[in-house]
Amino acid sequence: MRAFAETWSDFEFVQQAVGQLPWGHNVLIITRLKSADERLFYVQKALSEHWSRTTLEVQIKNNLHHRQGKAVTNFNQRLPDIYSTLAQETLKDPYLFDFLGLGEDAQEREIEDALVRHVTRFLLELGSGFAYIGRQYRLEVNGDEFFIDLLFYHTRLKSYVVVELKATAFKPEHAGQLNFYLAAVDAQLKADDDNPTIGLLLCRTQNRLVAEYALSGIDKPIGVAEYELVRHLPENLQSSLPTVGQLEAELGDFELGD
Known part of the structure; x- marks a missing residue:
């Protein structure tokens, strides 16, 4: 007290x-x-x-306090002021997916499958207001099929949120692809009283300046953030842990001793 x-x-x-x-x-x-x-x-x-x-x-x-609102976005150019601030605070960087139990070499489909299996933890990491709609959500544009990795609706923002996963570093062409998906969702799913659809690109790594340049020429509101599949330990703890080689050597000695 x-x-x-x-x-x-x-x-x-x-x-x-x-x-x-x-x-x-x-x-x-x-x-x-x-x-x-x-x-x-x-x-x-x-x-x-x-x-x-x-x-x-x-x-x-x-460590939410240091991740909230840190994603690279073009929201201040593409959304009204009062709405862009709320949208910015809705995203974070990086996203922590260590609860999936995957290694650093996991591919996009593996990550997507695991996120859907652990959708409750995924929604907790995304934050309040996200409602899950579906994965590989099908869109048809003039006879051609396209599939969105993950589709959500945000109840506070009153907008659809399209999430695209990339198991690589951010590339400018990723923003162009997502911009197309957002245009299609706005045309086919968005209701008259919904706010503009928002895109979130989740990449293994990103160069923030490259992302800023790429988003500056994009028409739709998009955020870019990194994700971590394995939680990185502080350097002082990393230095005190044995290496893989040391562990293998210890195990080898143990087997010889038996």
């Missing part, structure tokens, strides 16, 4: 957001976070998105 009072010494109790969270949430925020900005971020997100204690713990562990 003393830690709580010292942490929020500049706030009125109960009337402020921190007083509206369960005690377990407050204990997590106080003990896991040192920065006042970070604490307020998670307080506000936990309230606005109705996070459980478990979800709050996952988001703190996954």
